[in-house]
Every structure is written in structure tokens, then in C-alpha cells.
Amino acid sequence: MGGFRLTKWHSNKRNVLNAIPESERASSVVSLGRSDMLPSDKALGVIWDVNEDKIKFKVKLSDKPLTRRGILSIVSSIFYPLGLVSPVTLRAKAIVQHLCKEKFGWDEQIPQEYHDKWKSWVKNLQCLENLSVNRCFLPRDVQHVKNVQLHIFSDGSELGYGACAYLWVVDENDRTTCSLMMGKARLAPMKQVSIPRLELSGAVTACRLYEILSDELELKISTLNGPKFLHKNSEHWPRNVLDEELGISETDTEIKKEIAVHATTTNAIDNLLGYFSDWIKLRRAIAWFRRFKIYCRNRYLGHHLPCNNGNLNVTELREATDEILAHVQMIYFSDEITNLKKAKPVKKGSRIASLYPVLVNELIRSKCRLNYDLSTCPVILPNKHHVTTLIIRYYYETTGHVGKQQVLAASREKYLILKGSSAVKTVIDRCVPCKRQHGPFCKQQMAPLLEEQLTADKPPFTFVGVDYFGPLNVKLGRSIVKRYGCLFTCLTTRAVHIEIAHSLNKDSFISAFQRFTSRRGIPEKVYSDNGTNFVGGEIELRKNIEQWNKATISNYMLHKDIIWTFNLPYASHRRGAWERMIRSTRNIFKALINQQLLSDDQLLTFMAETERIMNDRPITAISDDCRDLPVLTPNMLLLMKSNTSTPQGVFDRKDIYAKRWWKQIQHLANEFWKRWLREYLPTLQQRSKWQR
Structure with a gap:
């Protein structure tokens, strides 16, 4: 037992209990007198009547609401591992299954129909307390057994299926004892299943019961040889008592024997056509099958038909195509083909009556006013067949995924498809490459605001977003050089500070950042893109700030470490606060400069003016009432x-x-x-x- 010490022993034999120390007994039999009755005990959810050595059941239902959840809770509380109460609980489980089928919620009140069924089941459940089962399968006075047989029965119905096992024992005195050992019951699936299949499920359950019991029973089962009558002639076999009582004979001519034949018909040609998703591959496959058929006829039937070797030729592909189209027309236009073969016109109610159909080489074609040769008339095809879809897809791909009208015009040279416009549109709408290429762009949602954008009572430029814009062409002597704008925006007040950088390297950025902090103060947190100049600048800046913190500083000013946060790569929606400022700066730049070349001094003056304009912009709505406060600006x-x-x-x-x-x-x-x-x-x- 895994090395564990077993305690709390209980037995229906007093001599066994007396041999066990009191410290090892169950609490109910520790101080048990000689004249005292052996108390009952609970085990695995049932009651063990120790004196009678029987298993009894105690029904104690809790007060639960009449909902799907409450009913399932009550049903699950009734438990017996050997499944002897399965016939009782199966009815209640069926109520839960019906509620599930009708999609009632877990806490939704059940209708009156199921309310009455449930109350009736609960009322009859009390009878379960009158049921008792012998714990031991053999009587107490049995010493030796002569024959042990295990009989298992199974069945199935619309409600469910199950199996039960009986132990049949013959002792040395030829006394027979039969005991119910185990049972299992299952509800029928919610999806409707035939009765024979449910009976087979019951048989499977019976086989599983046999596997369990044959492994657990220590008795030697002697049923492998079958009952004794099987070893005798059929004359000694048990007879049908019902037939003998009714006087029915096997030779009675009035008895009609029914023979049920179940046949399943599958069309191999339709399965073959549906297997392929390409018109060219389908034609080639049918051509190879036709050649193989001719080969088999010549070899096994002695025919002498011409059979080609090597690759397929054009004639074979044409014949395969005609055979495919003839099969499709036979499915959809069988009545029309019959009339045309008899040289009769098609019925007026036919879908192809207005197309002037003619039968040419077993194919229905549409004879139009421009076709003098009937073999060149377009073949009429239905709009909802798989072959029609393959043909439309072939023309759609060969014409370069063009529009509906062009595809329809290309296919009309050989095929006339009923409701061709809608059929072509359906194929185009299902084209995966076109969906990828012409589908709408993904729309990203505006990102949530940063916590720093909602923090008040902080000095301006405490939380900063930084980005570059440009290049800006500047006149230096006789040459033209590039300058870049480094824009710092306050995430709270939306104020702007602009510095001029002579290059995009980290040294130029650090210089611009130092000029910014000298005039605006050191920020607590800085947001920027993942640019290499910003990454390098942050590393260098951290080294410098660490050196600043090591130096002797004044008591009233303390340099704090700057938290630098980089946006995720390609996450443009996370930097809208300063990207919008750059756009406004560019608009001012284009409006004022008007493609003029500035010098460095002029560029600095212009950037200061741009900064003033940006910081004078209103960030709140402008009121029409003159008595209101002035508009809020950075x-x-x-x-x-x-x-x-x-x-x-x-x-x-x-x-x-x-x-x-x-x-x-x-x-x-x-x-x-x-x-x-x-x-x-x-x-x-x-x-x-x-x-x-």
C-alpha cells in the first residue's frame, strides 16, 4: 500500500475488531461493549449497515433553486461508485440534457413542464432509502464454490444506453446465488443517433464492464466455455416459449419474413470532379483515366481500340473536356437532353428555353445569330456546379484577375453560363489573393493616453516627447548644408521647444538636449522613437548624469536621473503627441519661408518665431462670449x-x-x-x- 500505515479499521466481525488495537480502530468502535450493536458507517457516499452487512442509501437533498445549475448540483450529489443507482439518476440527467438542448441559462428558471417532471422525480427519490444491497456477493455460510459465471446484459433506447453485470455462483451444496455486481448507464448523445448504434454503444459499455470485473474479481470465472446447452445438439437448445404458446410454426406460409437491405449509393464521377480545384488538372486527370480505360479494355476484354502512348495530346484533352461537360449537363438538363434527342423542343418553363438550345455531339449548345458552325456554339452550363466554378476561376486567373465583365466576356467564347454575372461575382469575391491585395487596410485604434499626459501641477517640460524633423537646407558661404530640427514637446501643457541640430549623430543630439535642459530644466521622463541617435544619446546621457551625481552639488538643487522610454518599433500610434507638433511646425515652416535659403542665424531666429507661434496656439475651445476667460495656451x-x-x-x-x-x-x-x-x-x- 505504498508504505502507508492504515488506521480507522472497521469490521462486521467482533473477533476481528477485538484483534485490532483501539488506537487503530475507527472512532465509532473504539469503546464498543460486548452487548452493543455494531454502528453503521459511511463509505464512498453510501451507508454500510454493519450488523446486516448491507449497503443502504440515505437521500438528503439540499435546498437548491429550480435552475439548470441547481438541478445538476442535486443530481451530482447522488453517487455510488458501482452504478447501482444509475436507473434513478438517468431520468434526472435527461432533464438537464433537455434544458441544455433548449439553451436555458445556468441560473434561468425552468418552465412548468420540466418543473413537474423534476418534482415527480424528487418525490420518488425517497424510495431509494428502502433499497439495500448485500455488500458480499456470496452468502456467509458458503465455503467452496463449484461454478462461477459472469453474465453481462446491455441495451439501448432513445433515452440512453447501459449495461449491468450479475455474478452467478453455485456452491458445493448446489445452491445457486445471483448478485448484481455493477452497472453503468449513459444518456444518449444530444445529436440524434439511431437505436442500433445506441445498442452498439451499450455493447461497448458491457465489454468495458467485463474488463474491469475480470481484473478485480479473485474468483475464477468459468463462462469462457459457454452454457452447457451449446455442447449439445440443437434439439436440446431452449425453445421460444412464446411461439409454442401461440402455435406458430416455422413452416407457416402466413408468416411473412421481412428482409431489410440498406444500400448506400455514391457517384464516383462526382467525387472525382469535386476532388480537383483546378480546371487544367481536372481535364488532364480525366484524359488519363480515359486512356487507362482503353488500355484495360484492350488487355482484359480483348478489344482492339487505338491507345496512345506518351504525353497527352490535344484531341484527348478535348474529348475529356466534352465528357466532363456532358456529365454536368446530364445532371442539370436531363429532361432537355431527352427532348432534344427526340427532335422535340424543350419545355417553355425550362431555364434554357430562351437560349435556343441544340444538341451537338451529346452537348447542349446555344445557337446564336452569329454562329454558322454548330460545333462553335457555346456550351450551356449551370451556375452552381463545381465544374462551372473551376472554369470561371480558370478564366479569371488567365486574364490577370480583371473585373467581372471581362471574365464573363472571355468565358462566353466557349461557355454560356446561366446567371453568369452572379456566378462570376461569387468566384471573384472568394479569390484569396484578391482579398489580400484589394482588401481594406487595417485600422488601428487611437492609443490610450499616457499617465504623464494627465498629470497636473508639474512644471512644464517635466514629461517630454522628442523627435527630429527635416532636413532644412541652409546657406553656408557658397555651399548648401543640411540642418535638422529637434522638437521637444511637453506632454502635459503641449508646449514646444525647438533646437537646431547640425547632424543626426548622438553627439549633436546630446548637445541639443543640453541646450534644452539649460533653458527648460531637466525632465523626469523622456519619450522618443527607436532611432539610433536617440539610443546612443540615452546611453551617453546616462553616463554623464551619473558623473553629475558624483560631483558636489548644491543643497537646493538635486539632479535626478531621467527615465528614458523608447517606443516599440513601427508603433506609430504611440507617438502621436509629438508627431502632430512636427506636422504643425512643418506647415508654419512652409508658409513663412516659401522655399528660401536661410543662413544659420536666420534659421535660429525663424525657429524661435515658430516656437512662439506654436506656444501661442489655443489648446481649448474658443468661446463666442466676450465675458469668458481668454483661451488657454501653453x-x-x-x-x-x-x-x-x-x-x-x-x-x-x-x-x-x-x-x-x-x-x-x-x-x-x-x-x-x-x-x-x-x-x-x-x-x-x-x-x-x-x-x-
Whole structure:
């Protein structure tokens, strides 16, 4: 037993219990007197009546709502590992299955029909307490057995299927005992299954029961030789008692014996046509089959038909094509073919009556006004056959995936397809390469706002996004050189700071970043693209900042490490805050310069002017009421900020008249942030585009 020490022993024999120490017994039989009755015990969800050595059942149903969940909970609480209560629980499980079929929710109240069935089942469930089963399959006084047989029965119905096993024992005194050992029952599948298949499922369950019991039973089963009557002549076999009582004889002529024949017909040609997805491959395959048929007829039937060797020729492909088309027409136009063979016109209600059909070499063709040779008339084809789809796809691919009209015109030279316009459109709509090439572009959703864009009461340029734009052509002497704009935007106030970089390397970027921090202060967090100049600049900048932190610094100013965040590659939706600023800067640049060449001094002056225009732009809606406050712009806060740290504290409206100027500026800054939270921040809630 795995080396575990077994305790809590219980037995229906007192001498066995007395031989077990009290510390090893079950708690109910520790202090048991000689005259006391052996108490019952619970095991595996059932009750063991120790005195009678029988298994009994105790039904204790909890109060559950009459829903699918509540019913399933109650049914699952009734358990017996040997399956002896399966006939009882199967009815309740069928109620759950019907509720599942009708798609009732787990906590939805069941209708009155199932309510009545459930109440009836619960009422009859109490009778289960009157059922008792012998724990031991053999009587107590049996010492030796002569014959042991295992009988297993199975059956199936519309409700379910199952199997049960009986142990048949004959002792030395020729006494016979039969005990139910085990049973299993299953509901029929929700998908409708025939009764014979359900009976086969029951037989499979019976075989599994036999495997389990034959492995677990220590008794030697003697049923491998079958019952005794099988060893005698058929005259000694058991007779049908019902036939003898009714007086029915096997030679009675009034008895009609029914013979059921089940046949399944499959069309091999249709399966072959549906196997191929290419018109050329289908034609070649049919041509090879026709050649192989001629070869077999010559070899095995003694025919002398001409049979080609080597590769297929044009004649064989044409004959294979005609045979394919004739088969398709025979499926859809069989009545029309019959009339045309009798030289009769097709019926007026026929789909091809208006096409003036004629039968040429077993093929129905449409005789139009331009065709003098009937063999060149187009073959009439249905619109919903697989062969028609292959033909349309062939012309669609050979014409270079063009439009519907051109494909239809190309196919009309040989084939006239009923409802050809809709048939061609269906094939074009299912073309996978065209879906990939002409399908709509993926629409990305606007990214959620960064936490830094929603943080108020921070100095401008505390959280910064940086990107380059350009190149900008500058006149240097007699040559023209390139300059680049390095744009820093405040993620909170949407203020802009522009620096000129002479190149795109990391040294030029670090110089521009140092000029920016000298005038705007050191930011806490910087966002940028994954450009090599930014990556290299961040590494170099971190080394410099580490050196700054090692130096002796003043007590009132502390250099903080900058958190540098790089966007994911190709994630353009994550940098819209500064990409939009670059677009506005370019618009101003084009409007003011008008393709003029500037010098470095002129470019610096122009960038300062562009920065002023950008920071004077409104970030809130402009009101038509003159009594409203002026529109909110980034410059409202920039012109009140210095590069030093601003003292923090609580400030009142009267501080605007204070003699200490820094209190006046701080009050105005607080007013800016109040309006920022009230007027600007709500405008960021709605996604103006890319909603999906």
C-alpha cells in the first residue's frame, strides 16, 4: 500500500475488531461493549449497515433553486461508485440534457413542464432509502464454490444506453446465488443517433464492464466455455416459449419474413470532379483515366481500340473536356437532353428555353445569330456546379484577375453560363489573393493616453516627447548644408521647444538636449522613437548624469536621473503627441519661408518665431462670449516659469496682490492648472478617429 500505515479499521466481525488495537480502530468502535450493536458507517457516499452487512442509501437533498445549475448540483450529489443507482439518476440527467438542448441559462428558471417532471422525480427519490444491497456477493455460510459465471446484459433506447453485470455462483451444496455486481448507464448523445448504434454503444459499455470485473474479481470465472446447452445438439437448445404458446410454426406460409437491405449509393464521377480545384488538372486527370480505360479494355476484354502512348495530346484533352461537360449537363438538363434527342423542343418553363438550345455531339449548345458552325456554339452550363466554378476561376486567373465583365466576356467564347454575372461575382469575391491585395487596410485604434499626459501641477517640460524633423537646407558661404530640427514637446501643457541640430549623430543630439535642459530644466521622463541617435544619446546621457551625481552639488538643487522610454518599433500610434507638433511646425515652416535659403542665424531666429507661434496656439475651445476667460495656451504657463525649482505650498487668490512676486506667479500657475483640468483635459476623453 505504498508504505502507508492504515488506521480507522472497521469490521462486521467482533473477533476481528477485538484483534485490532483501539488506537487503530475507527472512532465509532473504539469503546464498543460486548452487548452493543455494531454502528453503521459511511463509505464512498453510501451507508454500510454493519450488523446486516448491507449497503443502504440515505437521500438528503439540499435546498437548491429550480435552475439548470441547481438541478445538476442535486443530481451530482447522488453517487455510488458501482452504478447501482444509475436507473434513478438517468431520468434526472435527461432533464438537464433537455434544458441544455433548449439553451436555458445556468441560473434561468425552468418552465412548468420540466418543473413537474423534476418534482415527480424528487418525490420518488425517497424510495431509494428502502433499497439495500448485500455488500458480499456470496452468502456467509458458503465455503467452496463449484461454478462461477459472469453474465453481462446491455441495451439501448432513445433515452440512453447501459449495461449491468450479475455474478452467478453455485456452491458445493448446489445452491445457486445471483448478485448484481455493477452497472453503468449513459444518456444518449444530444445529436440524434439511431437505436442500433445506441445498442452498439451499450455493447461497448458491457465489454468495458467485463474488463474491469475480470481484473478485480479473485474468483475464477468459468463462462469462457459457454452454457452447457451449446455442447449439445440443437434439439436440446431452449425453445421460444412464446411461439409454442401461440402455435406458430416455422413452416407457416402466413408468416411473412421481412428482409431489410440498406444500400448506400455514391457517384464516383462526382467525387472525382469535386476532388480537383483546378480546371487544367481536372481535364488532364480525366484524359488519363480515359486512356487507362482503353488500355484495360484492350488487355482484359480483348478489344482492339487505338491507345496512345506518351504525353497527352490535344484531341484527348478535348474529348475529356466534352465528357466532363456532358456529365454536368446530364445532371442539370436531363429532361432537355431527352427532348432534344427526340427532335422535340424543350419545355417553355425550362431555364434554357430562351437560349435556343441544340444538341451537338451529346452537348447542349446555344445557337446564336452569329454562329454558322454548330460545333462553335457555346456550351450551356449551370451556375452552381463545381465544374462551372473551376472554369470561371480558370478564366479569371488567365486574364490577370480583371473585373467581372471581362471574365464573363472571355468565358462566353466557349461557355454560356446561366446567371453568369452572379456566378462570376461569387468566384471573384472568394479569390484569396484578391482579398489580400484589394482588401481594406487595417485600422488601428487611437492609443490610450499616457499617465504623464494627465498629470497636473508639474512644471512644464517635466514629461517630454522628442523627435527630429527635416532636413532644412541652409546657406553656408557658397555651399548648401543640411540642418535638422529637434522638437521637444511637453506632454502635459503641449508646449514646444525647438533646437537646431547640425547632424543626426548622438553627439549633436546630446548637445541639443543640453541646450534644452539649460533653458527648460531637466525632465523626469523622456519619450522618443527607436532611432539610433536617440539610443546612443540615452546611453551617453546616462553616463554623464551619473558623473553629475558624483560631483558636489548644491543643497537646493538635486539632479535626478531621467527615465528614458523608447517606443516599440513601427508603433506609430504611440507617438502621436509629438508627431502632430512636427506636422504643425512643418506647415508654419512652409508658409513663412516659401522655399528660401536661410543662413544659420536666420534659421535660429525663424525657429524661435515658430516656437512662439506654436506656444501661442489655443489648446481649448474658443468661446463666442466676450465675458469668458481668454483661451488657454501653453505660453500662459511658460512665461511664468523659471529654470529653478518653484516653491510649493497653498496659495490664495489674495496672493496675486502680494508684494512677493513669486506668490503672484504661483497663483497664476495654479489658475492655469485649474483651467487645464476643467477645460482641456475633458477634450482628451473622446477618440476623434481610429475608434476600432
